[in-house]
Amino acid sequence: MRILGTEIKAGNSYTLNLNKVKLYSTSEVEVPVIIERGELDGPVVLLTGGIHGDEINGIEVVRQIIAHGWNKPKRGTIICIPVVNIFGFLQLKREFPDGRDLNRVFPGTKKGSLASRFAYQLSNEVLPIVDIVMDFHTGGAQRYNAPHLRVDAAESKSIELAKVFNAPCLYFSSNISKTFRATCSKKGIPYLLYEGGKSGDSDKTIAVEAVKGVLRVLEHLDMVTEGLPDISVNHTTVEITKSSWLRAKKSGFIHPKAQAGDKVKKDEIIASITDPYGRLRHEIKAPHDTFLLNVNYGPVVYQGDAIFHISKDE
Structure with a gap:
């Protein structure tokens, strides 16, 4: 095995670096790749965070x-890249220094933009030996995602592992072109x-919800079985195959009444919009029984802004 x-x-344990990309100051910014290989042969699992630096x-x-040392398997190999986009993380920004979204340039090109070149390194120097990827994200600046997994409904192996991970919600969504997920799918x-x-x-x-899910998968693969915390499941996973965005019909202050992860009934008031002058109060009702995947917790919205990401098949 070579990485x-x-x-x-x-x-053995290794800390290597993805650092072939330099800033315009000629400074190298190292991206640590932490590798733990067990004594016995087994699958290679890649854990990644911070593709978006914020x-x-x-x-x-x-x-x-x-x-906690849970990345040290008795069999197989666990590769951890906690901060993929170290460039964005340094400034707590989503994008790469060249202004591009790293998660929209995969698999990258050898002679392309800064973000594209980095994606190319990850796609060609790490992914070829990887058997399973678990990648961790959040919602946008004011948009809070309920904890959930996203998998493509056509990928049976991913779905099988998703059910072992057992997040509170499993959302079947198609791969988006040029994302890390789409590149892994093609491979x-x-x-x-x-x-x-x-x-x-x-x-x-x-x-904590995500960590427990990872440990359930690693235990399922017989890679890590000792020293684990309680990873039992105390929820029933909600499965969603269709969703839509509920948008504001008025501009003003937004006051959510329901939280991300809530199940709400048709016509239940889930938010209100008011103006600064005490003249407007517009109530937002659930259009049907639904699960709230995402809630916009920003203080103000404009007409047409997305305020709730809701299931259509609850």
């Missing part, structure tokens, strides 16, 4: 796995995309 030009021997929850998930690598919380925020509940 980034280094032979990875059984029973999505702290995903970074925290991978950090906890490393900090035939099962991929779990975890979403939870919002960018620029650290949410312990969201992170």
Whole structure:
């Protein structure tokens, strides 16, 4: 097994770096790749966070796995890249320094933009040996995602692992072109995309939910079986195959009455919109029985802004 030009021997630990990309100041910014290979042969699992530099929850998930030593398998190999977009993370920004969204340039090109070149390295120097990917994300700046997994309904192996991970919600969504997920799919690598919380925020509940899911998968693969916390499941997973965005019909202050992850009934008041002068109060009702995947917690909205991401098949 070779990664980034280094032979990875059984029973050993390595910290390598994806650092071929330099800033315009000629400074190198190292992206640590933490590798633990067990004594016995087994699957190669890649855990990634921070593809978007301001999505702290995903970074925290991978950090906890490393900090507790759960990334040290008795069989197989676990590769952790806690902060993929270290460039964005340094400034807590979503994008790469070239202004591009790293998760929209995969699999990248050898002579393309800065983000594209980095995606090319990850796609060609790490992914070829990987058997399973678990990638951790959050919602946007004011848009809070309920903890859930996203998988493509056509990928049976990903769905099988998603049910082992057992997040509170399983959302079947198609792959988006040029994403990390789409690249893994084309390579035939099962991929779990975890979403939870919002960018620029650290949410312990969201992170713990994801960590337990990772450990359930690693236990299922017989990679890590000792020293685990309680990873039992105390919820029933909601499965969603169709969704839509509920948009504001008025501009003003937004006052959510329901939270991300709630199940609400048809005509239940889930938010209200008011104006600064006390003249307007517009109530927003659930159009049908639904599950709230995402809630916009921004203080103000304009007419047409997305305020709730809701299931259509609850």
